[in-house]
Amino acid sequence: MAQNDYEAVDMVLVGAGIMSATLAVLLKELDPSIKLEIVELMDSGAVESSNPWNNAGTGHAGLCELNYTPEAADGSIDIKKSVTINTQFEESKQFWAYLLEQGSLGSPKSFINPVPHLSFVRGEKGIAFLKTRFEALSKHHAFEQMEYTEDRETMAQWMPLMMPGRDPNERNAATRVMAGTDVNFGALTKHLLDHLSKQPDALIKCNQKVTGLERSGDGWRVTIKHTKDGSTRQLQSKFVFLGAGGAALPLLQKSGIPEGEGFGGFPVSGQWLRCDNPEVVKHHQAKVYSQAAVGSPPMSVPHLDTRVVDGKKSLLFGPYAGFSTKFLRHGSLMDLPLSVRPNNIGPMLAVARDNFDLTRYLIKEVLQSEEKRIETLRGFYPELNPADWRLEVAGQRVQIIKKDPKRGGILQFGTELVAAADGSLAALLGASPGASVTVSIMLDLIRRCFPEQAKSEQWSNKLNTIFPAMSDVLATDAERYREVQARCDRLLQLTEPEMAQAELS
Secondary structure (H helix, E strand, C coil): CCCCCEEEEEEEEEEHHHHHHHHHHHHHHHHCCEEEEEEECCCCCCCCCCCCCCCCCCCCCCCHHHHHHECCCCCCCCCHHHHHHHHHHHHHHHHHHHHHCCCCCCCHHHHHECCCCCEEEEEEEEHHHHHHHHHHHCCCCCCCCEEEEEEHHHHHHHHCCCCCCCCCCCEEEEEECCCCCCHHHHHHHHHHHHHHHHCCEEECCCCCCEEEEECCEEEEEEEEEECCCCCEEEEEEEEECCCHHHHHHHHHHHHHHHHCCCCCCEEEEECCCCCEEEHCCCCCCEEECCCCCCCHHHHHHHHHHHHCCCHHHHHHEEEEEECCCCCCCCCCCCHHHHHCCCHHHHHHHHHHHEEEEEHHHHHHCCCCCHHHHHHHHHHHCCCCCCHEEEEEECCCCEEEEECCCCCCCEEEEEEEECCCHHHHHHEEEEECHHHHHHHHHHHHHHHCCCCCHHHHHHHHHHHHHHCCCCHHHHHCCCHHHHHHHHHHHHHCCCCCHHHHHHHHH
16 A cells, blocks of 8 residues: 555544444534544444443433442442433433434434333332432432332332332332433434434445554554455544444554553443333333342442333343453454553453452353343342243443552443543543443543634534533532423423323333
């Protein structure tokens, strides 16, 4: 290939999932003249983590996820993470509402539906925790609609599938927020990509594998191999975003930026039990989250969920974790071994040393029988019929391993944006609550990688149009929060959950 045999673009985004699709659409809104290309390994976008059956589809808003509100030694509850995730999800809703107003996303029902979010606990210790959590959260305007009950009849109304057949001596408590959502991130991604494909200077190319990533002038030379015909091409880009899910880590390592040193990945596979029987499904219209077993990691929090995919309702229970050395569901078993580098082997060994509980948990999950999985589900749904449920394989999650000055390395649950000092490259690592707060992550990327443009009048005015209130304002201004949420819920058709659920039943 000749030295100048390449195409020049402003931006290359690797991976056609919710992250790249969101960033690309947002950037084209800020500057329509940007020339960008999304390259995707698979035959189409939203095949890996964004696929609706590869994730729980929870619109994470801190309403029901008990691991977002840790309990301190003195019994108090820290609500900061729940408030942050809640207001960031409201940022996502503002972006989607804006695009709906522009006629760019089709029907909101195709990707977001109102589903109440509940928390459910058993035993005196669980009840004490949930009550304290409710008292702490309900004082904040983002959670003022939260309800709490220890009354079995009320719980039977909230969760009609879960209460019959339960031990009458078992003590339970629950909270409910009607304003929860189920999000089909696969459908949303496809809407975004479809909208993007109609824009000038925006290409989406599939069956493309990035095989080279090296500094070139003030940007990056990206070498791409076509996985079907074997042909190779190069792009010269001013900016590169690595939004390829689990594959972002190997690509970050390939870039060689110093900010990426020390990072490793710990892949965790997932499975669900799924029910499509309409006679069962119609009795459960909620996402019900409970507490992880003692000694289990945050990823193991069990939940029984209503899912709405292509207008059809199903139930999903899990997750059941497993272990695979693949970084993507369609990846290679060599992904983990090949990710080991001299600069991250220390943190990885430190994590292995300090996380025997996690190792034991994963081994136990891998060896778990079908009967054991059903027994776990029975704790949520005592009168279940095993014949109504089948096992589904979910997507791969690659948890972040990073350097730690005290322990050498730590396993971090969540997401992390890693950016080059000059802003020419950024990579998104990690997992939940990822998709729900994609917009906030991309806004952070824009501020870090395009600081001057972000301050410009053109970009500032457009951001103010798209986002009437950013998350920091939403967290502190109750009246503004209510105004913005009401407007977005109206545009997203989330204002009457019970009526909407009846239509889907």
